[in-house]
Amino acid sequence: MNKKPNVICIHIGARAHYLIPRALQDAGLLHVLITDTWVKQSWLRKLFTKIPQTALKSLAGRYHEAIPKRKVQSFGFRFLVFELKLRLKHTYSWTSTLLRDQKFEILALQKLKNIPDADLVLGISYTSLLCFEFAKQQGMKTVLFQIDPGFEEEERVAKLLQENRFNTTWECAPKSYWENWRKECALSDRIFVNSNWSKIGLIQQGIDAAKIAIIPLPFSVESKHLLFQRHYPTSFTKERPLRCLFLGTLSLRKGIHIVLEAAKQLQNIPIEFIFVGRNELDVSEFDLPNVHYKGIVTREQTDLEYQQADVFLFPTFSDGFGLTQLEAMAWKLPVISTTCCGEVVEQERNGWIMEHIDAATLSLILQRILTEPTVLESYSTRCLERVQHFSLENFTKRLIEVIEIKN
Numbered sequence: 001m002n003k004k005p006n007v008i009c010i011h012i013g014a015r016a017h018y019l020i021p022r023a024l025q026d027a028g029l030l031h032v033l034i035t036d037t038w039v040k041q042s043w044l045r046k047l048f049t050k051i052p053q054t055a056l057k058s059l060a061g062r063y064h065e066a067i068p069k070r071k072v073q074s075f076g077f078r079f080l081v082f083e084l085k086l087r088l089k090h091t092y093s094w095t096s097t098l099l100r101d102q103k104f105e106i107l108a109l110q111k112l113k114n115i116p117d118a119d120l121v122l123g124i125s126y127t128s129l130l131c132f133e134f135a136k137q138q139g140m141k142t143v144l145f146q147i148d149p150g151f152e153e154e155e156r157v158a159k160l161l162q163e164n165r166f167n168t169t170w171e172c173a174p175k176s177y178w179e180n181w182r183k184e185c186a187l188s189d190r191i192f193v194n195s196n197w198s199k200i201g202l203i204q205q206g207i208d209a210a211k212i213a214i215i216p217l218p219f220s221v222e223s224k225h226l227l228f229q230r231h232y233p234t235s236f237t238k239e240r241p242l243r244c245l246f247l248g249t250l251s252l253r254k255g256i257h258i259v260l261e262a263a264k265q266l267q268n269i270p271i272e273f274i275f276v277g278r279n280e281l282d283v284s285e286f287d288l289p290n291v292h293y294k295g296i297v298t299r300e301q302t303d304l305e306y307q308q309a310d311v312f313l314f315p316t317f318s319d320g321f322g323l324t325q326l327e328a329m330a331w332k333l334p335v336i337s338t339t340c341c342g343e344v345v346e347q348e349r350n351g352w353i354m355e356h357i358d359a360a361t362l363s364l365i366l367q368r369i370l371t372e373p374t375v376l377e378s379y380s381t382r383c384l385e386r387v388q389h390f391s392l393e394n395f396t397k398r399l400i401e402v403i404e405i406k407n
Helices: 019-026 042-049 056-060 075-087 093-113 129-137 151-163 176-188 196-204 223-227 256-265 299-307 325-330 359-371 374-380 383-387 392-403
Strands: 007-011 032-035 118-122 143-144 192-193 213-214 242-247 271-276 291-295 311-313 335-337 349-354
Touching: 007 019, 019 118, 019 392, 032 093, 042 056, 056 075, 056 359, 075 093, 093 129, 093 359, 118 129, 129 176, 143 176, 151 196, 151 359, 176 271, 192 196, 196 213, 213 392, 242 256, 242 299, 242 325, 256 271, 256 359, 271 299, 299 359, 311 325, 311 359, 325 335, 325 383, 349 383, 359 374
Parallel strands: 007 032, 007 118, 118 143, 143 192, 192 213, 242 271, 242 311, 271 291, 311 335, 335 349
Antiparallel strands: none
């Protein structure tokens, strides 16, 4: 394929606010975007923003003005109703996930079969098998966006669950899920991931390293980030404790148990822990005097949590990238992270990378901050500069390199 390909993007949900189809459009490569729900009516998006239920409010984001309406094919009102029913159940079971994914794949394939003049199909992992099978039959190239390290991540989480006896809603995926994923990977001409951590996971599953590319996620710094001024106290006290923010899914994979254990160890010093996000543990685990559990919040509330925090906690055991690292640093918030995700934090420049992912290591870092509070001010000033390396322009350039597959 020596010319620029016409790309059909198969895109479930609004992952990273339609980052991939936006990049394809910017590069002049987007032929058609096939997606589940596209709320093109401004009045309907406005209506969704007024709904108090967060799961429904987020549907207002199922649209992006950078993607021409003529290039979007969605599944219409019936699929929206189907998704609303799933969301209102507030369940995250594999039954509902597979039901949604399977319905998405069938409808996406129907759309794909009726689109002429395409050269390449780009799909997201776990939802692209049927479309990839058809694309290969038609002589089209295929590119897979692998969102995480795949089966290696599940094995890692299962081991964590054996080692830490927490009551959790997490469960292993059905065997068929991983069988279909391996078929997806085999049908892919190229696979791109967002971190070296994900690439290692795929290689360990026998996927050819030569067809895996790493494209770090980008982040768009906005005026609200540039205008925000962060101020730290000269010391932390009982009245003004060190505020540690954990934002994301409250799960063992994300290291929530590490933070809870550290909170238990540090109850008698001026540190408080704020937890924001969907919870996979028994809520009683958060019943500690220095812990504040806030659950799922709106985007506006999320911004406020970043602004009010002093340090961001990201002790993940496995993440495809971990975009919250960039979100936090855009708010000039230093990050405590690990090596099991995207390479964002620069050790003792704008944050800390935990040598060992355990409560003892986290506790030591936090106690050091208490004794040297000026380090936060210093690290904070270097955060925004780091985020600006992860630009949409760089992402688009790398994506073009991956997509322009030579015959």
